[in-house]
Amino acid sequence: MRPSLFVACLGVLVACGPDMQVTSTSVGWMEWPAEVAAATPFPVRLRGGDNLPCVRREFVIAPQVDSSLVTFEPYFLYRAGEQPCNPLVSLVAVYWDTTVSMPGLNASFSGYEMRASSGDIRTFGEVLVGAVSTGRTNASGGASVERDTNGCMRVKPGGLSTGYVLENPPDTVSQWSAFVQGYLYDTTTPFCGESRVFHLVARD
DSSP states (O other): OOOHHHHHHHHHHTTTTTTTTEEEEEOOEEEEEEEEEEOEEEEEEEEEEEEEEOOOOOOOOOOETTEEEEOOOOOEEETTOOOOGGGGGGGGGEEEEEEEOOOOOOOOOEEEEEEEEEEEEEEEEEESSSSSOOOEEEEEEEEEEEEOOSSOOOEEETSSOOOOESSSOSSSOOOEEEEEEEEEEEEEEETHHHHEEEEEEEEE
């Protein structure tokens, strides 16, 4: 068990008895406001692969704020010895999707780096504190990008079948996958039939 998870178990001693196990999970996609007011709670949407889809467990998000870093290292607590249900479930990709309310951030820093466990700890982007809100929602993570039947490119994070219309494709390739960084915003004129679109800033 990693030290951070051991400390978390000490904080919920009743749940973490001798027959309880801890397993970490990775964040594959994150959405959060591009700008927030200081000391004001704000929502962060997190998505990831569910490696215990059939086991009764407690899901712990465990956000941490350290200096100018916001880090998410979610994990599951589950009872040892429980067996997954039908083995065929392991052949189907299952995802968890949750939104957590983050405590307000200190105005000592104008921006905080948003990070999460994704195999290792990875930077997803930044949230600005005390800036004038543009109404944008930063969005970042692993996604497939493909052309739909209407000829529009769509960004599809794992498990989101429809995804988001990509307003600025970087090239004419009809299908690719990457770790993308960008933002969602509402357009005054619908694009590809959608009033909320994804604007690509970077891909890796």
